[in-house]
Amino acid sequence: MTAAPRPGAPVPSVDPRTGAVRAHPAREAGPADVDRAVTAAHHTLDALADRPRRAALLHTAADLLDAARPEILAAADAETALGETRLTGELARTTHQLRTFAETAADGGYLDVRIDRADPATGRPDLRRTKTPLGVAAVFAAGNFPLAFSVPGGDTASALAAGCPVVVKAHPGHPGTGELCARLLRRAAERVGLPAEILTTVHGLAAGTRLVQHPLTAAIGFTGSLRGGRALHDLAAARPHPIPFHGELGSLNPVLVTERAAATRAEEIGAGLAASFTLGQGQYCTKPGLVLVPAGHPALERAAVKAAAAADAAPLLDPRIRDSYLTGAAHRAALPGVETLLPPGPAPTPGAPLAVRPGILAVAATDLHDDLLDECFGPLTVLVRYRDRADLHTALTRLPGTLTATLHLAPDEPPTETRPLLALLTPLAGRLVLNTWPTGVTVTPAMHHGGPYPAATTPTTSVGTSAIHRWLRPVTYQDTPPELLPAELRD
């Protein structure tokens, strides 16, 4: 336990490949910094009420981010080691999100305008409903998506689209990337005639706490760990005026493989699982972390081990996450009845002394320890072998809420048998995946990225255009003269 950094202390940017401090791109925010950021953001609410200008802001931000691609990719790779291919894709997704929300703001359909005209016969008044921004949004950047779920990410884009200014609690894993993106977003604001204070970053754990407790903070978006997220959720609920806390706190993403699927698709499922749980070094929130497989099907297990063993060793997002992965994997491997099929562990390479290799554990369903129901962030998955339906049912009832649940079937299984399995998975998950893998979250209208606690703390999505509703509340105007109505409510 080290002492908390003082306000103004330099924030280090660490090379995850080596653990070396690269630079100090930001400073720890003190209480006065947080107050200044939130208050200044609050004062931009009127300027942000201009919907076309918000659309222009988001388009311009996307353009500036695209134009700075080489610089952004270099900064993000230096701080996360995610590599150029992945980060190129993530930046494209990020600017796509910004442009999608620009169109959402411009279109205005999200306001769900409803007009009930007066009815003199029944005495019914004229009622017109629209939606209004909640106020300043506090956004907590995620470690595993330095762009798409961080400073310029989905929470920021959806909040700005809704008309809410944003204060971002930057992530310590990529402070330089966060500052770079914040400068571009603030420049975009000034280009379209909005105050730069529509977005400010603050750094440091204490600043995050202050941000949640600030009287002018009106809603919170969070993607991160169960422990940290739950603490902030509780602070938000304990405020004199509680505010919405939209948190994604972790997900096990269970997979259920039927006996017949294992019998007919062992190679395909084993290889697919390996590709999915090692993708991005297992640092996706949708990584399949627990796989219910029928006992006595070694072909599937062998296929998974073979494919995962062939994956390149690679560093994790930062040394702290690396430590958690190694400790967490070792702890799980040592639990009673747990068998190590592929040993997780350090795997230093010349360019990355901190690299690790993936691991696969296995355990009988009857030995399923509670600690195996907690997400282990990183490239680890646990095969849980069930012997019969009773084993399966018992295990499923113990699973926590999750972003996704996946079901692998044989091509010819009768729906009378498979429908009940899907019905058992449905109460657990925000997305049900059939015969494929949960990693990879398409940004389309039908996507839902959320789920029962702890996958999400509210029944909302953080991905896709519906995310705008996290930052809005309805407001109805009764018998209001046209000249006083918001433009969208006039005849």
Added chain:
Amino acid sequence: MTAAPRPGAPVPSVDPRTGAVRAHPAREAGPADVDRAVTAAHHTLDALADRPRRAALLHTAADLLDAARPEILAAADAETALGETRLTGELARTTHQLRTFAETAADGGYLDVRIDRADPATGRPDLRRTKTPLGVAAVFAAGNFPLAFSVPGGDTASALAAGCPVVVKAHPGHPGTGELCARLLRRAAERVGLPAEILTTVHGLAAGTRLVQHPLTAAIGFTGSLRGGRALHDLAAARPHPIPFHGELGSLNPVLVTERAAATRAEEIGAGLAASFTLGQGQYCTKPGLVLVPAGHPALERAAVKAAAAADAAPLLDPRIRDSYLTGAAHRAALPGVETLLPPGPAPTPGAPLAVRPGILAVAATDLHDDLLDECFGPLTVLVRYRDRADLHTALTRLPGTLTATLHLAPDEPPTETRPLLALLTPLAGRLVLNTWPTGVTVTPAMHHGGPYPAATTPTTSVGTSAIHRWLRPVTYQDTPPELLPAELRD
């Protein structure tokens, strides 16, 4: 402070006109009773998944309530003293709500189905989104609406429409009415082939706490006091798995009268205010409890006092509410600078020894005590006299979140002057009312009944068809064979 009643203890039904115990129509629920109710409700989720049957349930419930009108009106009037006219209207509204939600369930549009077909060119999977019920809904009946916000009320109707079984914490002010309505709703369930356990009532404060904490309770609807509601909100947030708490915890419903409105419409506004704040003995959640009036306009104040003084004395909902009203009004009247324009107090009549009369207080904006910003339930309103814009701004910034905010203008006031006033009220309220009064909540699509805390704890509505969204969460099916999809997601 009396000891908490034991489980099984008889629950008294009290005549609010006299304070006499009429009967003991129910029993205090113990922990085992709450567990039994919630568990039995949970087991009806599969049966309730049948949407057409839910619609039939709600239609049948409405029919049975209508058929039992004389019995229901007698029970409710004996326990609330609200009178036949009001209760006839409330029952009509209640059955209208049930039928509206029957149509909402049958129609299915609330599921907001979205289908993104697979795109082999980009590798995009087939994604289909619908909504799924959260689980058992805990509904806390309101004291001031024994029907429309109680056992057969909007929370129950919207939860059942969504597919969520309901356990109602009955209100101690009308336990007999609650039991009668519960019997009719359970009979309706059996008539349409659903288990009676889709709705159960529990009685007692301790039962309410247990209900919020039960592991199988999935969401909560509450209408009641700030103190009680906040305690339950905090319990819901502190659960191992927090659940949505949709609470309406009180509302001041401020009214702002401009100088020119007071100069030109004094009689009309004064009389209108009196009618609104004494309606139903001031026991509406939308009662105007604080009225910002320009100083030096005695005509308006006189008109309000004259009209309110002419109102009949009447009992309040129960002796406890009567005590709170009398104590609260006396406390406010004794605050520094407060002037009593119409003295509130007991006003016994031959048929109702517990009847009270309405009160009007007045105070300078510069003397506005914090205690005047708390709702005083019952027929009391406070005139706050402002001298200038500075007074007005200062007072407005101190007002808490509220269900409604009302603005009274003169016919010819320029929008350049009135628009900023409306802009000051908008952040406070869920509904803005122009030149009329906030009491009376039409059940139509454009109605919003909610608002910033403490008016509501979530940005949702408890009135109108949108209330169904309180009990649902989205769920997406990826690459799912048609035979495994919910019916609404098939091609």
